Amino acid sequence: MTAxxxxxxxxxxxxxxxxxxxxxxxxxxxDWVIVTRGIRRDYDMGGEVVHALRGVDLAVRxxxxxxxxxxxxxxxxxxxxxxxxxxxxxxxxxxxNGVLVSAMKDDELARVRNREIGFVFQTFNLLPRATALHNxxxxxxYAGVPAAERKRRAIEALERVQLADRMDxxxxxxxxxxxxxxAIARALINNPAIxxxxxxxxxxxxxxxxxxxxxxxxxxxSGQTVIMVTxxxxxxxxxxxxxxxxxxxxxxxxxxxxxxxxxxxxI
Amino acid sequence: xxxxEAVRLALAQIRVQKLKSFFTLLGxxxxxxxxxxxVSIVQGMGNYVEDAFAGKFLGVNTFNVRRFPDxxxxxxxxxxxxxxQRRPLVTVEDAMAIRDALPAGTRWAIEDAxxxxxxxxxxxxxxxxxxxxxxxxxxxxxxxxxxxGRAFNEQxxxxxxxxxxxxxxxxxxxxxxxxxxxxxxxxxxxxxxxIGVLEKQGTVFGVPLDRQVLGPFHSALxxxxxxxxxxxxxxxxxxxxxxxxxxxxxxxxxxxxxHKLRPAQDDDFVLESSESALTTWASIKxxxxxxxIFLPAIGLVVGAMVIMNIMLVAVAERTREIGxxxxxxxxxxxxxxxxxxxxxxxxxxxxxxxxxxxxGLSKLVAAVSPLPASVATxxxxxxxxxxxxxxxxAGIYPAGxxxxxxxxxxxxxx
Ligand SMILES: Nc1ncnc2c1ncn2[C@@H]1O[C@H](COP(=O)(O)OP(=O)(O)O)[C@@H](O)[C@H]1O
Ligand SMILES: [Mg+2]
Numbered sequence: 001m002t003a004x005x006x007x008x009x010x011x012x013x014x015x016x017x018x019x020x021x022x023x024x025x026x027x028x029x030x031d032w033v034i035v036t037r038g039i040r041r042d043y044d045m046g047g048e049v050v051h052a053l054r055g056v057d058l059a060v061r062x063x064x065x066x067x068x069x070x071x072x073x074x075x076x077x078x079x080x081x082x083x084x085x086x087x088x089x090x091x092x093x094x095x096x097n098g099v100l101v102s103a104m105k106d107d108e109l110a111r112v113r114n115r116e117i118g119f120v121f122q123t124f125n126l127l128p129r130a131t132a133l134h135n136x137x138x139x140x141x142y143a144g145v146p147a148a149e150r151k152r153r154a155i156e157a158l159e160r161v162q163l164a165d166r167m168d169x170x171x172x173x174x175x176x177x178x179x180x181x182x183a184i185a186r187a188l189i190n191n192p193a194i195x196x197x198x199x200x201x202x203x204x205x206x207x208x209x210x211x212x213x214x215x216x217x218x219x220x221x222s223g224q225t226v227i228m229v230t231x232x233x234x235x236x237x238x239x240x241x242x243x244x245x246x247x248x249x250x251x252x253x254x255x256x257x258x259x260x261x262x263x264x265x266x267i
Numbered sequence: 268x269x270x271x272e273a274v275r276l277a278l279a280q281i282r283v284q285k286l287k288s289f290f291t292l293l294g295x296x297x298x299x300x301x302x303x304x305x306v307s308i309v310q311g312m313g314n315y316v317e318d319a320f321a322g323k324f325l326g327v328n329t330f331n332v333r334r335f336p337d338x339x340x341x342x343x344x345x346x347x348x349x350x351x352q353r354r355p356l357v358t359v360e361d362a363m364a365i366r367d368a369l370p371a372g373t374r375w376a377i378e379d380a381x382x383x384x385x386x387x388x389x390x391x392x393x394x395x396x397x398x399x400x401x402x403x404x405x406x407x408x409x410x411x412x413x414x415x416g417r418a419f420n421e422q423x424x425x426x427x428x429x430x431x432x433x434x435x436x437x438x439x440x441x442x443x444x445x446x447x448x449x450x451x452x453x454x455x456x457x458x459x460x461x462i463g464v465l466e467k468q469g470t471v472f473g474v475p476l477d478r479q480v481l482g483p484f485h486s487a488l489x490x491x492x493x494x495x496x497x498x499x500x501x502x503x504x505x506x507x508x509x510x511x512x513x514x515x516x517x518x519x520x521x522x523x524x525x526h527k528l529r530p531a532q533d534d535d536f537v538l539e540s541s542e543s544a545l546t547t548w549a550s551i552k553x554x555x556x557x558x559x560i561f562l563p564a565i566g567l568v569v570g571a572m573v574i575m576n577i578m579l580v581a582v583a584e585r586t587r588e589i590g591x592x593x594x595x596x597x598x599x600x601x602x603x604x605x606x607x608x609x610x611x612x613x614x615x616x617x618x619x620x621x622x623x624x625x626x627g628l629s630k631l632v633a634a635v636s637p638l639p640a641s642v643a644t645x646x647x648x649x650x651x652x653x654x655x656x657x658x659x660x661a662g663i664y665p666a667g668x669x670x671x672x673x674x675x676x677x678x679x680x681x
Contacts, residue, residue: 081675084594086593086594086674086675086678087673087674087675106598106599107598107599107600110593110596110597110598110599110601111596111598113593113594113595113596114595114596115596119594121678125587125590125591125678126591127588127591138591138592138595139595139596141272142592142595142596142597142598142601143596190596
């Protein structure tokens with residue numbers, strides 16, 4: 001065993017986690033929201049193959065709040081897109097809530113995106129011509145929820161992010177922080193199994209970032225499973241577990257306290 | 268994807284980009300406009316030819332024995348025309364022979380006509396009247412209704428009584444604010460006594476029927492209508508549609524015998540029926556229907572191509588929106604439906620404008636030409652369906668493209 005690999009084994013929180021990942025082909029128990037086994041993602045760039053992910057084993061339990069860190073180009077977004085069912089792996093297994101998602105067809109994936117996943121993006125990805133209310137309603141539209149109920153639930157969701165008074169505003173009439181809160185309300189409207197956020201504060205100033213982190217904190221405290229990508233250590237420090245990617249592989253996976261103390265040591 | 272939202276989105280697009288939408292929808296508009304207009308004209312002319320022309324002008328189950336066709340609406344060559352001029356005249360003797368050969372229950376009348384000037388003691392001049400020297404059954408055959416006074420009878424005809432029945436326009440012009448019955452109307456300098464006024468009939472195929480003057484054939488009238496140089500025609504009405512062929516065969520045989528035609532020779536006369544007029548109409552109608560299919564078809568094909576292009580641009584411009592919708596759970600068919608509804612809303616909107624223009628065009632044609640036009644309700648239904656259909660056909664390719672976009676790639680678009 002190299003020093004690196006030794007460290008890796010030591011850092012993976014529990015043996016239990018290793019056992020779940022090791023059981024190739026078997027459905028994980030229902031406590032495990034996400035289990036990936038040997039996820040690879042190759043991009044064929046006209047003859048030259050880019051290996052964005054080179055075998056990622058990740059297991060996330062219900063109610064965990066995980067930050068994924070790593071340098072630019074290390075595969076964070078690629079992994080998030082696969083976990084969010086926006087993309088499919090070239091190889092490997094992905095189990096979401098005990099269901100093998102990596103083998104699903106297009107329409108089934110759409111359903112999973114609609115019901116199981118809430119995705120928050122760095123660039124908000126709101127429909128520019130639609131009001132905040134309508135943006136929040138959209139997932140319910142595709143879930144086939146009747147209009148009146150849609151509206152009621154969307155207003156509730158906006159209330160939870162303190163934006164009920166802005167529901168008739170379009171994205172260009174809202175500040176960055178408000179836009180991201182609309183996006184969070186939209187991500188949560190279908191009560192997803194996981195909330196995914198790819199650099200949710202990447203386009204925000206530090207004060208607004210803190211606001212958004214408090215929203216995530218509250219969600220995590222209320223039992224929402226959260227996975228968040230960031231490359232800022234102080235943002236990652238809000239999570240309870242930090243996974244670091246390097247060159248398409250997990251290079252470390254540890255509890256926040258360990259991460260923070262190491263961080264303090266390097267300063 | 269909620270249907271109404273897609274419709275609303277498409278209409279909003281039209282509102283924002285009025286000029287662009289206008290050009291986008293021009294093809295569909297023009298196509299639908301021609302469809303409505305041509306169908307209206309065909310329908311209107313059909314009503315006209317089949318009801319007014321065949322029923323009123325020629326009479327039901329009626330045929331005319333003539334030297335050459337009068338209602339021929341097709342092309343006549345110079346040579347044909349000259350050949351017709353060499354044909355023997357239809358004479359009073361022919362008419363009498365026809366009468367004697369006809370089976371019981373068949374009506375018969377001599378018809379001779381000419382546009383002539385008339386005068387009354389009150390009005391010395393006026394537009395010419397269509398003077399007709401006819402035998403009495405003419406009234407029954409043509410279903411002419413005498414609203415004031417009476418028609419003349421068999422005896423008056425035999426004796427050549429100088430009496431006339433006049434159309435409403437003649438009555439109004441020559442006897443203004445007067446009761447014309449019993450008054451004198453001069454034709455060719457000779458006096459005739461008005462004994463009846465016809466019901467108002469209007470103009471049929473350019474012939475103002477209310478400017479008729481009908482008198483007994485055997486009165487002096489036939490001298491003015493030129494009966495000596497051949498009769499305008501002999502009118503025969505069979506008792507029923509089924510009896511028509513037999514009556515026609517009888518008359519044809521008789522006329523061939525009288526003209527001493529050998530079996531190999533063609534007829535040198537015509538038996539002109541409303542059927543033959545309808546045959547001519549049917550061939551004109553074929554061209555009109557072809558025009559009614561081709562003009563709209565070209566418009567709709569061009570329209571579909573333009574709409575397809577516009578939708579491809581829309582898909583490209585809204586790639587990111589598609590990515591967002593997919594990331595939130597839209598299935599391929601949801602995206603597909605969104606763009607199809609949008610495309611067909613667009614083209615149905617164009618069709619609606621085309622329907623308006625088409626109705627306008629057919630009204631215009633009806634106003635400036637003698638062609639009547641009546642808008643067919645079914646053509647409006649067809650136009651709406653075509654509009655929606657063109658949108659769907661034009662939208663399938665762009666919508667399919669949109670629906671197959673990869674969510675990650677689409678989300679990265681700007
Ligand atoms: N669609 C793509 N086509 C080709 N290469 C890609 C694509 N997406 C990502 N990559 C490559 O995969 C690697 C990982 O990218 P990404 O997951 O976006 O990294 P990160 O989010 O950590 O910055 C990079 O080298 C990137 O260039
Ligand atoms: Mg990234």
